[in-house]
Amino acid sequence: MLSLKVPLKEAEKWKKYLVETKNFNNKYRFKKDDSFIYFPILRRFEVLRGDISFVDMSFEESKNSGDLKTNLINFLSKEELSILKASHDIIGTIAILEIPKELEHKEKFIAETLLRINKNIKTVLKKADAHEGVFRTQKMKYLAGINTTETLYKENNVSLLVDVEKVYFSIRLSNERKRIAGLVKPGEDILVMFSGAAPYPVVLSKNTPAKHILGIEINPDGHKYGLENIKINKCKNVELICGDVHVIVPELNNKNIRYDRIIMPLPKTADEFLDDALMLSKKSTVIHFYDFLEESNFDEAKIKISEACKRNNRDYRIINIVKCGQHAPRVFRICVDFEIIN
Ligand SMILES: C[S@@+](CC[C@H](N)C(=O)[O-])C[C@H]1O[C@@H](n2cnc3c(N)ncnc32)[C@H](O)[C@@H]1O
Structure with a gap:
């Protein structure tokens, strides 16, 4: 050669x-x-x-034959290469591409190239929409490989079966799940509002000394995958309820149930559920409140918490504000950890 x-x-x-x-x-x-x-x-x-x-001379074949852009150099123009996103999510065996409008006529070829250069990828999909509606799900378009939207993904010592179209799921939160797991103390009762396919409950169950974890999820498909994930990971201390947090929380309150830790991973509208979280809080409950905000506006999250605590006659202290991802240019996913002190 x-x-x-x-x-x-x-x-x-x-x-x-x-x-x-x-x-x-x-x-x-x-x-x-x-x-x-x-x-x-x-x-x-x-x-x-x-x-x-x-x-x-002779050369060995490359196992991982470079990144997608390098492999497309001979097939896309300079302008086309410049608008192709270099990175893509890989969830289990599914790769999810973002294809700009100008490259749609070449999307199948791009997907087939990705399939060829990465032997761990069996399916290539593209994002066909933004996260939408109450379920925060995202439409996908099939591009190449095995035609499926279901895959098994591993993180934090657990395996999670997810359908990337029917249920919200983000691999970019695996570090955040690990962070929360690191905070859990022996014997805690934990509530995960908006549990989706149950990544938080399962990761906390397998990696912490928590006593009991309850997840509440309104999307029946999310609930179904959550139940499956409890089985796959043999979790003994996780319970999942399919329903609306606004409806389930008063029922738990009627039974006088309180939690040591409450996780609220619904950044778009978590503030609408702060009253529910406070209803199930006791002295020393820690709440993890997620929000999407620009760095200059992080105080807005503190204001939402302050107003909710005032409304509910609760005293609190902010423990930490953590950047746990980027949502859009300059907009971060943040988590405010706060403790109820009265
Ligand atoms: C951003 S996703 C997070 C899912 C999961 N915790 C994760 O990290 O993958 C928010 C989830 O909240 C659910 N959801 C939205 N409103 C809800 C409500 N009122 N009660 C229960 N679940 C709700 C959606 O269906 C969605 O699965």
Whole structure:
């Protein structure tokens, strides 16, 4: 196979040149010795330096043959490459792409390329809409591979079966789930409002000494996957209710049930449920309140908490404000941890 032999110290410069001129053959792994690097290339071109030469040699096939953009260099124009998002979510064996309108006519080809270069991906979908409605679900369009929206995903020592179209699920929250798990003390009773496919309940069950975890989810599909995930992970201390938090909370209150920790992962409208959280709080309950805010407006979350506590005659203290993701340019997903002190 044809290769370009260049001095090792100039490797980066030449690799960039080969990629930009669409000469780099990234199906194969480059080789090097003490002084030179050998890049597999697609064709000869004019070289005016004596220390750079073309050599015929064999190369190993690359297992992970580069990123998506590099693999599309020969098939998309410079402008098209510049608008293609380099990153994509991979949930289990499903990759979810965001394809700009201008590239829709090439979306199948892009998806098939991704399938070819990443052997762990079995299905490629694209986001066909934003997260919508009460269930916060997102429409997907099938692009390549096995036609499914269901996959098994692993994080924080658990396996989660999810349908990426029927239920809200974000892998970007796995660190946040780990953070919350790190705060749980032995014997806690925990309420997870808006539990979805139960990632919080299952992660807390398998990674903390909590006594009991209750999840409430209004989406019947989310509830169904939640029940499945309890089974898959053999969780003994998780209970899930399918219903509206506004309806279930007063029922729990009638039974005088109180929680040590309440998690509110519904950033768009969690403030509408603060009264419910306070209803099931006792002295020293810790509440995790999520919101989407620009950095300059983080105080708005504190105001929502302050007003709700005032309405409900409760004293509280803010423990922490944590940035746990980026929602949009300059807009963060934040979590305010606060404790009820009276
Ligand atoms: C942003 S998702 C979070 C899901 C899950 N906790 C996770 O982290 O993957 C919010 C969830 O709240 C549910 N939801 C919305 N309003 C609700 C309500 N009034 N009562 C119970 N669940 C609700 C939605 O169906 C959705 O699954």
